[in-house]
Amino acid sequence: MSKVGSSLYTRLHGIFKAAPIATVKPPKFKSQIKSKKLVNKAKESSASSASVGDGVESSNVAEKTKSTDLTKKVEKFKRSCETESFRQTHGLYSAFIRRLREAKKFSVIDEVLQHQKKYEDIKSENFVIRIMLLYGYSGMPEHAHKLFDEMPELNCERTIKSFNALLSAYVNSRKVDEAMKVFKELPEKLGMTPDIVTYNTMIKALCRKGSMEEILSILEETEKNGIEPDMITFNTLLEEFYRRDLFAEGDRIWDLMKSKNLVPNIRSYNSRVRGLTRNKKFADGIDLMDVMRTEGISPDAHTYNAFITGYRGDENLEEALKWYDEMKEKRLIPDSVTYCLLIPLVCKKGELDRAVEISEEAIRRKVLSRPNMFRPVIERLVSEGKIEKATQIVKDGKLQSYFRSYLPDLSAGKEKTSSSPAASSPVEADLLEDEESDD
16 A cells, blocks of 8 residues: 555654654562461460361351352342343343452353353344453453354354454453454454454554554554544544653644544543643643633533542642532532542541541442442541441442441341332342442
């Protein structure tokens, strides 16, 4: 292909060559924990041995109880799957699989997802795609690949949509090299033509890897196949450049996007705002918000979270709360990120009453409850002897299993409530509670 000056490949190639992005490597930490000395077995008393034995027995009982509870929940989930309306409720599947993933119960995840093959839905490509994506989010892309290979046997049509889901399963599992191998080999083998979703998935994967040469190769192939990059393509690139504080290069991508007659959207602007606030350029961020409004784009919760994140890094509680209050004045709904940013900072600054107020607001809004979100306020309440208030937050936030260790009176609060508006059956209430209390 001739790389003429007007081509996207050539123009991006100049940008990337001017400022290559190095692969981000995780920092190496020296171990700060000295290994413990082995206890001299000859000096261990029989009483100590008996104590250890009791502890092991108690631990075994607890493990058996947890295993039994898990088995019951899995069987309950399978029974619920008999109902067609349940099978169409994506959130319940995601909630249940997420709980299993966090518990590292990968064989159970496979058991539950394999169970879905008994239903007529398995002949629907969209249903199979859901299962493949759940495998991907669980770090099990090989299982997604196996299901993809089985689709003809299951009388399920296999198109570029399911191929893109397979790619996403590898990408979401952080297996970029495997995704690239699938991308290079399967389409031609199966007679499929990659579309813009295919290329955007690979660009996202390669941005994570930090491989600019490979990104350029994908972009060149996109042009060669006559596929125009879309907003997702450019937003993925913008997020990557601004995240790495390469503002000049990001701005050139921005101009290139506009030259393609693509109008920046809220995601485009939020990438830019995050880059500015991360570098403490708050005035520039505010100016950019004014530009957004003149373009008819209203800031959203992510825009405000960018400012809260920036001021939280400086431990500037006053400014962080100012943006939080303005967010609510604009009738924007704070999300779990907002509360995870604010509650620890408010507690650290000694504003316990305000921390309780914000925590209770998060619970009222039914924001996804995360133990680390509420831990600072609960621990501070306990340290000040305000056990009743701490217990109430734990109960209302459905966090019993996380904080029972130092709030032993929670056993009375384990019963299910009917406060979850979306719950229409016992198993749905059970699963929704799991989702809301997920760490």
